[in-house]
Amino acid sequence: MRRIVLALVLICAAWLPSAAFGHALDPGYLDLTPMGQDRWRVTWRVPDVGGRPMPIAARLPSTCSHDTPPPPHFDGRGWTTGWVADCPDGLAGGEIRIEGLDQTNTETLVRFELEPGWTQVHRLTASEAAFTVPAAAGVMEIFGSYVGLGVTHILEGVDHLLFVFALLLLVPDRRRLIWTVTAFTLAHSITLAAATTGLLKIPSPPVEAVIALSIVFLAYELTLPPERRDPLTMRFPWLVSFGFGLIHGLGFAGALREIGLPEGDIPLALFSFNVGVELGQLLFIAAVLATGAAVKLLYPRIKLHTAVLTRVASYGIGSIAAFWVIERMAAF
Structure with a gap:
């Protein structure tokens, strides 16, 4: 029975990133x-x-x-x-x-x-x-356009989604997960606003490499048993997600700079884009949790947060992220 569930989880894990890749081609x-x-x-x-x-x-x-x-x-x-x-x-x-x-x-x-x-x-x-x-451009037109851009960007950003997926595996408690995701949201909102308005200027290639490294870090933590994981990560996961969220916000800002911001409505465009990013992120989290709930409904005796399943997922996430680190550092 465990093998059946493992196969189902692996299929879902493989489908989610590929769906992000296949949601659309580059616009x-x-x-x-x-x-x-x-x-x-x-x-x-x-x-x-x-x-x-x-x-x-x-x-x-x-x-x-x-x-x-x-x-x-x-x-x-x-x-x-x-x-x-x-x-x-x-x-x-x-x-x-x-x-x-x-x-x-x-x-x-x-x-x-x-x-x-x-x-x-x-x-x-x-x-x-x-x-x-x-x-x-009217207020509603700007709001609708940039919300749509934010949703599209996060759903096509496989690296950001893998980071969120790793957080879901690392923090199984729902209440702590809410605080952890909220901290990630707050952090990338800060650096998104600072970078797109020119207050913070960091080259894109190092930012993209560090984003991949953040995923490698979480994947490594997932390979360890809970008692051997970093105490800071286990006790204060929101602090870790906040720190890495600052870096991910710079990645979002790079995409937003390419699109451009409407003069005179920059605060509205920033807010709308961030709303879109959060909506896309919540859609992804809902899809993962719904998949887990469906598996539990079909197999009520099976626990998804087992050491075997977590380790398999962590190696998959870590391998992809490590490849991105090498690829992005080579692009320097």
């Missing part, structure tokens, strides 16, 4: 930067599918015109091209559409400036492949 990215005189510099990036660009295309408002763009070049993860568009009537009130997006499982982030320095971001999905450019 498409359309950037419109004003050059003056009703001209915009357009940068268009699409995901890679089997060594070729995903068959989606950006369509600007009908009043815009441009020359045939150069062929896209591959940057290691996606295909990028660019051109200059002439829009005599401006962008406001016009429709931006991503053709073919409704046939995919990915999304496209549209970043545009109606005036230099006034950034707006809109998220297009398979169910909403076009939108009308507003003269100014």
Whole structure:
């Protein structure tokens, strides 16, 4: 019976990271930067599918015109091209559409400036492949866009999800788990705000390597019996999650800097993005706990928090994280 449960847990553990990888490909990215005189510099990036660009295309408002763009070049993860568009009537009130997006499982982030320095971001999905450019982004539009970006980022961030999964295994008590996850949330909220507003500047490669190291640390602790684990980790898990949460917040900030923040609404965008991150994190935790509850319902005599199951999971998590450490340090 234990072997059956072990197989079920391993299948679920394997499915969750792969689902995060497969939730969507890297999103498409359309950037419109004003050059003056009703001209915009357009940068268009699409995901890679089997060594070729995903068959989606950006369509600007009908009043815009441009020359045939150069062929896209591959940057290691996606295909990028660019051109200059002439829009005599401006962008406001016009429709931006991503053709073919409704046939995919990915999304496209549209970043545009109606005036230099006034950034707006809109998220297009398979169910909403076009939108009308507003003269100014409303509160609800900014909130909805950045919440969606936050949810997408955390669900596609396998390293962050593995860290949370390791916390779930390390802290089986629900009450202590709530405090531990809350501390992680508070910590990455602090550094997310500090880094995206420019108060804290740390290069991305070391941050990504330390994030992977934080997962290795938790995985190592899980390989040990409870009585041999670090006393600080066992007595104050919230303190450990807070410390590593500061680092993870810098990772979230790197993604948010690439997207950009709307001038004049930075606090709202930061808050919304963080809400989205937390919603995605809670969805992941709920999925893990629901899986555990389903196994307990099917096999009420089996305890999931056994030494064997925990050790198997810890070796799997640690192996993946160790690979990331080497890979990210090599990228220095």
